[in-house]
Amino acid sequence: MARRRIGIVTALIAMGAACALIGGILALTAAPSAGQEHTYRAPRTADGTPNLNGVWQAVNTANWDIQTHDQRQGPVLQLGAAFSVPAGEGVVVGDEIPYQPSALAKKKENAEQWLKLDPEVKCFMPGIPRATYMPYPFQIVQTPAHLVFAYSFANASRIVYMNIRVEPQIDTWMGYASGRWEGDTLVIDSTGFNDQTWFDRAGNFHSDALKVTERYTAIGPDALRYDVTIEDPKVFTRPWQMSMPLYRRLEQPPRLWKYNCVEFAEEVIYGHLRKTPKSSK
């Protein structure tokens, strides 16, 4: 990569003085390209690692559907435009999820029975990577040995163990996370998931064989590039990727308000066991 970049630079120099003026104008006006993103050098923590501390949030419609989707009517007619689904570009690289045939049938069934089956509706811990791009913020607290990821939704959280391999003992909702720095990129490998969490409200799902590899790279003072590789041989025919930016919440001081949603899911889960139905109260 470095060698190729040097080659490009050399070629540009060779094109020389004749293009200097035009080149200068282009350099001043060009939007940052993907290549330039990675030249950003994040500020360092006291131990010298890229400082990812902060409250972050995705601003996209991936929680509705990680693939490109048109707008559609929401599930509760009375909520009208307030809770219908806006169109959005997919965050899946290539926009295709390589489901095995039987798994694709299950995905469709999940989508049809979304309200009944989606663990989000019940306020269950959302799993990884969904926790990252739900429409709620999360906070990273970074130490040399660990990073704590605390998510607003469902008060979920996880501990990332840096530079040690943590082996799953039992299945969990948020996984067992081992982290490392690859240059300026935080790489997190997670396994030990159960098969209960989903990727979105469109029924995209995984099994307990899920392996998630996340890459967090600062592309500016207030933005991260979030790249995820999903591997699950029980559900997909090959690994696949998602990619999206994450944005820093700039409110001062930044504060992660917890969305303690259990109380809002109780009627859905336990309503039939109520003495006095809520509607009659």
Next chain:
Amino acid sequence: MATSDGGTALTRRVERLRYPAIVAIVISCGSQAIGGQTGQTAPAVSKKASSFTVPRTADGQPDLQGVWNYGTEMPLQRPAELAGKERLTPSEEAAYREQMAARRRERQNGKPTRYSGEVFDDVLAKADWTKRTSLITDPRDGKIPATTPLAEKRRDERAAAFANPDGPEDLGLADRCILGWSTGPPIIPGNQSNVVQLFQSRDHVVIYTEMIHDARIVPLNDRPAVGTTIREYAGVSRGRWEKDTLVVETTNFTRHGIATLTLRQTGGTDENMHLIERFTRIDPKTLLYEFTVTDPTTWTRPWSAAVTMLKTDEHIYEYACHEGNRSLETMLENARAADKAAAGAAKKPPE
């Protein structure tokens, strides 16, 4: 995940994680060994005057990081039989430990039990025993102060609702897997999962308790208090350093109180509760945790307690609870069955 104590302890902890409902039942039935009369002495936890220098983080702050086990056999309130006795002699301690072990054996004698005495012993025997006879250091009798009439009314209402719950909100926060059990805040040792991990960045400390997967993020800069509109179950915390001590101030609790069962017995807490917690490393393996609760609509005066936490190589595990809360379902099913039975009995003609 690697643990220092190998497979058996881990297997037991895994067992607990898989069956939160069972945990709920056991906790609901346990931890009742508190009561008694007034004592006189004035226990104070002495911070060891030693040459121990608290290590620093890369940011130059006192380094309190690690996993800390706060399990202890020491009750929150001084037991009746130890009234007036602030500390135990070594022989008294040995006798008292034996007495407690015998009680545990008796409790489970011949009965099926999910938690063996072995589990409790395993967890609690690790705990430091500083010879004090109550975690409460103030008032001097080692007892939670008298509750206000308002709190008594609230307690009775909560107890009545709990006895025949209409819906989930009539049950405790811990029963509903919202907040609990020993997590508080304040942290008060319970029967199990007595572990907390502390993380520090330059601007934040995270108090990460296993129950119920709560990551309490404490900002360290001297930020203003938030308004009273937003309230959180675990309150809103702010922190500062006083020499080597982390001082955390927490307000903005909810009217639901906190989940610690011992406090439920005394009427729970109110939304106006004001909590000060102090974390101080007193030697390489020991963290002193002190707290003062001020809640004028619940108690007639503030009270304070101190817990010694021991460093452990164990990891914090994910404590999923709401995700499989069969216990709450069963409690409500039982309540509806009781309603049905009562209605049936009422219909019967008098004999």
